[in-house]
Amino acid sequence: xxxxxxxYPADGGSKFDHDYYRxxxxxxxxxxxxxxxxxxxxxxxxxxxxxxxxxxxxxxxxIYAPTLGAFQAAFGPHRAEIVADVANYTDIxxxxxISEVVGE
Numbered sequence: 001x002x003x004x005x006x007x008y009p010a011d012g013g014s015k016f017d018h019d020y021y022r023x024x025x026x027x028x029x030x031x032x033x034x035x036x037x038x039x040x041x042x043x044x045x046x047x048x049x050x051x052x053x054x055x056x057x058x059x060x061x062x063i064y065a066p067t068l069g070a071f072q073a074a075f076g077p078h079r080a081e082i083v084a085d086v087a088n089y090t091d092i093x094x095x096x097x098i099s100e101v102v103g104e
Contacts, residue, residue: 001038001064001066001067001100002064002065002066002067002071002098002099002100002101003062003063003065003099003100003101004062004063004065004071004096005060005061005096005099006062006063006094006096007057007094007095007096007097008090008092008094008095009058009093010045010054010055012092012093013090013092013093015091016058016092017089018044018059018089020088020089021042021059021061021089021090022042024088024089025085025088025089026040026061028081029063032075032081033071033075033078034074036070036071036073036074036075037074038064038066039064040062041061042059042061043057043059043060043062044058044059045058045059064101068098068100071098
C-alpha cells in the first residue's frame with residue numbers, strides 16, 4: 001500500500017478554507033481516483049511540539065492507494081482538474097510525498 005501525503009505549511013500563505021477542503025476538494029479526489037483511493041484522512045494543525053507553539057502545518061491529507069502504479073494511473077487523467085481546484089481553498093504551495101506503508 002502507498003500513501004500520498006500533502007502538507008500545507010503554516011508560514012506558506014495567507015488562507016486555507018478547511019470547510020471547502022473537507023466538503024469539496026477531498027471528495028473530488030476520492031471520486032476521480034475511484035478504486036485507487038482506498039481511503040483518505042484530513043488533518044487540521046492545532047499546535048507544535050512545545051506547549052503554546054503554533055503548528056508547522058495548517059492542514060495535511062493522506063490518500064491511501066493499493067499501489068503506486070494504480071494511484072498514478074488514476075490520478076494522471078485528473079491532475080489538471082485537481083490542481084486547478086487548489087486555488088478555491090488556499091494560496092499555500094503544498095509539500096507532497098508519496099510513501100510506501102511498511103507497518104502499522
